[in-house]
Amino acid sequence: MKPNDPGITWLEEKPLGLAERLYLPLFVQGLTTTSRHLVSKKNTVNFPEERPAIGNPLIYRGVHRLNRDEEGRVKCVACFLCATACPAHCIDIVATESPWEDREKYPESFQIDELRCIFCGMCEEACPVDAIELTSLLDLTGKSREEMIFDKEKLLSVYDMTKDAEPMKSAELGGTL
Amino acid sequence: MPTVIVDGQEIEIGADERLNCIEAARRAGVEIPHYCWHPGLSVVASCRMCLIQAGSRNAETGEVSMIPKLVPGCQTPVKDGTVIVTDSDLVRDSRARVEEALLIDHPIDCPICDKAGECLLQDYHFEHGQSERRADIHAFTSRRRDVGPTVTLFVDRCIMCTRCVRFTREVSGTAELMVSARGAKEEIDTFPGFPLENKLAGNVVDLCPVGALGDKDFLYQQRVWFLKKSANVCGGCSAGCSIVTEHNQDTVYRLKPRENPHVNKWWICDEGRYGWHHLHDPSRLVEAGRREADGFTAIEWADVVTQLRDDLKAAGRLAVAVSPQLTVEEAWMLCAVARSIDPEAFLAVGHVPTIGDDESFPGGFTIRGEKVPNRIGVETVLGLFGAVAEDGTVPGWNELLEQAQKDDVKAAWVTAGYPTPDGSWCDEQTAAAFDGLDCLVVQDLFDSPLSARAHWRLPAAGFAERAGTWVNCGHHAQSFEQAIRPPAGVWPEGRLFWNMLGRQGLYDPSGVRQQIAENSAAFAALAGDLPATGVDLRLQQLAPN
Secondary structure (H helix, E strand, O other): OOOOOOOOOOOOOOOOOHHHOOOOHHHHHHHHHHHHHHHHOOOOOOOOOOOOOOOHHHHOOEEEEEEEEEOOOOOOOOOOOHHOOOOOOOEEEEEEEOOOOOOEEEEEEEEEHHHHOOOOHHHHHHHOOOEEOOOOOOOOOOOOOOHEEEEEEHHHHHHHHOOOOOOOOOOOHHHOO | OOOEOOOEEEEEEOOOOOEEHHHHHHOOOOOOOOOOOOOOOOOOOOOOEEEEEEEEEOOOOOOEEEEOOOEEOOOOOOOOEEEEOOOOOHHHHHHHHHHHHHHHOOOHHHHHOOOOOOOOHHHHHHHHHHHHOOOOOOOOOOOEOOOOOOOOEHHHHHHOOHHHHHHHOOOOOOOOOEEEOOOHHOOOEOOOOOOOOOOOOOOHHHHOOOOOOEOOOOOOOOOOHHOOOEEEEOOOOOOOEOOOOOOOOOOOEEEEEOEEOOEEOOOOOHHHHHHOOOHHHOOOOOEEEEEEEOEEEOOOOOHHHHHHHHHHHHHHHHEEEOOOOOHHHHHHHHHHHHHHHHOOOOOOOOOOOOOOOEOOOOOEEEOOOOOOEEEEEEEEHHHHHHOOOOOOOOOOOOHHHHHHHOOOOOEEEEEEEOOOOOOOOOOOOHHHOOOOOOEEEEEEEOOOOOHOOEEEEOOOOHHHOOOOEEEEOOOOEEEEOOOOOOOOOOOOOOHHHHHHHHOOOOOOHHHHEEEEEEEEOHHHHHHEEEOOOOOOOOHHHOOOO
């Protein structure tokens, strides 16, 4: 589109009125906004001493966890659907035959690169057995990149840590089990 | 020409062709879903998925009369005037019912089923099934039973199409599989004490339209939707079966047969199917090395290109073993390189390992005893370079060994690339024939007694890592693409020869193939783009140009 295109409507800036040219009314207007925020309720918290309010923890998308079944085994069946759905390619699974009678396949290794993850929650959506879930843990820190690649044990320990505060997703929240 | 009407569309078929409704409809671009029918097996018409409406058109009056009930498309031959209807409500409803019935007893464990993604039950249910299910969903784990050393059966996933049973009876001729019990309790099983153990057993896994038969070698290794497919040719024997190499991130996960009516039809043998593990063997040679006082010193490929030529030239008379693992293009370039170094160079076909005799199966499949893919191709190339003995035969490995022991031969270049990780293709005694040479170049996948004597030890590429043309035992030439990249540090042979010939840019196998085809009558058939199923070199020579 060129500048002389008939489809373009050119707008002229309005000339300044008297109040604007006087400058004082606008000055007062700006100062009023500043003073209002000085006295209003503050949203900032002193993190990490204070925790921010995050709404419903059941639908918050924080650090992942791998759920356990009733017998304490990893619930994941290594179907790779989370790895397939993941837009950041941060999930790496090695599947193998399970050592248990009632289960056929399980993840020998399950790694999530938390630095690569964009916390979109697609893995949770894709999981057919509700094994992978995002918790409300939001302060994710580590001293090295290697430390931020969470393996199966680490992800299971996140479950142990959060299972009481955040029960597994129920049917009302879209869970299948 | 007989005319068949498929959903109102008239198509012509050959006068002598014997087609069923599925094949005729496919010509019209209409896919009739089917489970139990397979072009390579007998017809049982038991799955009922291909039920369609059929009838005939009276040639004189043009009046169409339909059979009053649905007929199985696989069992209904077409003739002139046959009318096939596949898109009526009746047919659609029937397909939805069949799908519903099949899924009542199906475990629906798709997340852990290896077939998911290439499963006909999934595909057909998506396309023809109904979105609602009237029976309860009760996901459960399928019972599993080993039916043989390489194949496992997930009993409850089976839809009883009996393709596997018919395969073992009609193609492998071993009849290990059977249907036990009847009705709703039908199951695939083996006779007690007779496991599924034949050289074609792996094909039943490919035949299985659902995830009931699993390949233990591939089980849970990779989800199929991650796999990339490359059209390749099997290098296991001189039959040269068309295969698909399925790989991801430069790792091969499995080989599957590729339909080729001229060579292997729909099958491959287990030897070929599992014959890719050597590609990822940790003991593979991955570094070009030149002998110094204390063993091999790594050398850059760019230096190999120049220094190898100098070394061979300095040594004197050269003898070259052109490996039958090389493609026609590579063999041609190697001969050209050798003759440019020494115009009198002795050229011979490399070692041709042979194990037993050819083994044929009732279904027409043959496993060849000659365990290399391209002996005839290499022999023909050597013929182009005049490397033919007085009696008209092309010199082979034994003649090369004789030459190597002669005093005037000072250098030898042995291309090998045999898939034997223990290097057993060449024993100490044979390798000793190369003692006393000034320069011995060995190009191989693995260390062997021969490479221990080499002055230059160069890594070779595996079958999936090269592109080119192989000529099988029946003079049938097939071109194939490179599936995966070789391990870091390995140049496929073609790339080395290309650079040693002083050619610019990337190695271009099809360009070399065109050049060979233009310059020789024997390879004239290789000109232009080859069909995926290959060409017969002899037939093309007879055809007038």
